[in-house]
Amino acid sequence: MRELAGGKPAGFKLCLGSRRQFLAVCKAMLDEGTTPDFIIVDGSEGGTGAAPLEYADNLGTPLTEGLITVHNALVGAGLRDRIKVGASGKVATGSDIVKRLLQGADYTNAARAMMFAVGCIQAQRCHTNRCPVGVTTQDPRRARALDVEDKSLRVQRFQQSTVHSAVQIMSSMGLAGPGDLRPHMLCRRTDPVTVRTYAELYEWLAPGQLLNEAPQGWAADWAAADPDRFAV
Secondary structure (H helix, E strand, C coil), X not given: CCCCCCCCCXXXXXXXXXXXXXXXXXXXXXXXXXXXXXXXXXXXXXXXXCCCHHHHHHCCCCHHHHHHHHHHHHHHCCCXXXXXXXXXXXXXXXXXXXXXXXXXXXXXXXXXXXXXXXXXXXXXXXXHCCCCCCCCCCCHHHHCCCCHHHHHHHHHXXXXXXXXXXXHHHHXXXXXXXXXXXXXXXXXXXXXCEEEEHHHHCCCCCCCHHHHCCCHHHHHHHHHCXXXXXXX
């Protein structure tokens, strides 16, 4: 795909099903000696008009768990430095961006927020070609509702303001940039009197750790992962 695209980056997007499945993907990368340029991790809280309702409501891993799992799996398999990881799933604010970078992402994607900026009113008619505000339609008459010159500036301003907010938050933390973000900087209140950092809440693998000696919490899934069969 990369060659056919003239050298453009090639990758894929997924909503994590199980850790064992993704470890099988990592093993396949190692066996084949090739990797994608990027992997975008979506969360089960994300929204898509392409998924069957049962899938959208009941399948997939939330973004926090999925992103941390994918990041750690790639680190443990010695592949993380070869692959950029994106995070997608209700990313709308500067704090959302900082949170996902702290959890292991290199960058974030935003779809829902940009749809709102361009004029989406969540009419839930995307699949009918009858969007009342002209966002998701090929009908020329309905498309007239979308003022491209006006709405494109709104999207631009929203993006600029969101990135500015993320930079402000990192500056307030005393950091020089995204590269200084670490899991211990993100906290979660687990009960009324306990606050724990993400460095404490999750197990963070060392580079190549799965290849040497998988830690106890990962050993069973790593041993069972089959690069030729991506079964649960």
